[in-house]
Amino acid sequence: MDLILIAEQALNGLQFGLMLFLLAAGLTLVFGIMDMINLAHGSLYMVGAYLAAAAMAAGASFMVAVIAAVAGTALLGMALEVTLLRRLYQRDHLSQVLATFALILMLNESVRMIWGEQPLMLGTPAALSGPVELLPGLMYPAYRLLIIGVGLAVAVLLYLLVTRTRWGMWVRAGASNRAMASAMGVPADRLFTAVFGFGAALCALAGSLLGPLLAVQVGMGESILILAFVVIVIGGIGSIRGALVGALLVGLVDTGSRTLLPALLRRLASPEVASSLGPALASILIYVLMAAVLFWKPRGLFPARG
Template structure:
């Protein structure tokens, strides 16, 4: 197994992990600050991908499609928070799970009504359709490098917002002690709406960027939502740093295991057994990782304090 394959899989894992971070960051903020379990978070990722595909087909501009997905999904997220989710904050987690699961079904049917059952195509920008030579003999798709760059930039921006700005101080105060933050003059309702809209925009960014690599189809948010929940449990609920570290761990482990594990099994068993057993073992490896980390640190790697 040569170094080129290992390097490519490491870059693929980094790219997938950073996209998971975009989903997990919004999810952990909503869960950590609002104490709200939002199963419809993955549906906002789906809506962002559909908006990007529709606008790209109408205008031919990928940049305009991404911007439209960000704005449209953020507005939808804030509208859902104001009209529906705000009424669930005082309810128990079972009520939140049932209500947001119903929201998944409604958003799936709404997308099906607007765009039909057939997957939409979202093409890679022509300028980024080719490979880039990173090292002699190592070529990597330019579009995947763009995704890595955007993911790193968003992670840095989010760190600055949370730790170095007044708005970030309000967010941390609301997560630590909601009543005290309200007494100090923080508008908790407006803060919650803004945080939810920001999380929805991050979902849309992930959906728009992954659209050219994955199928833009109804229900695409459910499978990736499971991974996002694994990420925030591994990293620590309410911790943005934990969401980043957990996303990178899950992304690298999931990507590498799906490629390297079947190849390793071929050294021990027949090709037929390896091809059947390898993907099955790879699909459960991230849950084994989660169980091991929780056994070692029950609150996750970087639990939020307060």
């Protein structure tokens, strides 16, 4: 196996895992603190990508477009929490699933009415359009390195925010025991609104950064939402550390298996069998990983409640 190929796929898996972490961090906080199943979390990722693409189409720079997308999606998330989702906290999970699924449909149709059916183009910054030589023979796109750097920086800042600030203390208390935290004076309404807006902002950051690599189109959040749920189940509901570890595991396994597994199968079977069997096995490997983790630790790797 080519070592350069392995290194490239490891970097791709790291990049994909860090973007999954941005999605899963907000989702695990909402699920862990509010006990709220929010299927519309992926739709906020889609809205962030569309806002960034629209800002760049209006003449804004890439950085300004990302900031505008993060701010706009955070405001949208807080508005949804105050007007709609707050009414669902005391409902059962079935009601939450039905309401947030309806929200997916409404957001998809709203995006379709505003921007149309055709995918939008979100260009890569000109300064980051070329490759960077990391090692002799290892050329890697500069923009993907930017994504890795931003993901690592957000992970560190989020760790410091959760572990070193009063807001983080409230978040950890709410994730461990929401009723006791409320009884001790934690402002639940403000905390819930802030957490939901913060999670929406992380979604928008992931959507705007992945926009140049993926198609900015209606419904783009549904498929990645499934992976985000896999991440928080593996890492442990309500745990930021678990979300980071789970996202990196899923990113590395998913990216590596899709590229390396067909190559390994070609050594054991014909190219036709390897080309058809490899992607099929790779697509289920992360779910095998999730099943193995849950068999070993039913509450995930780092559960917040335990």
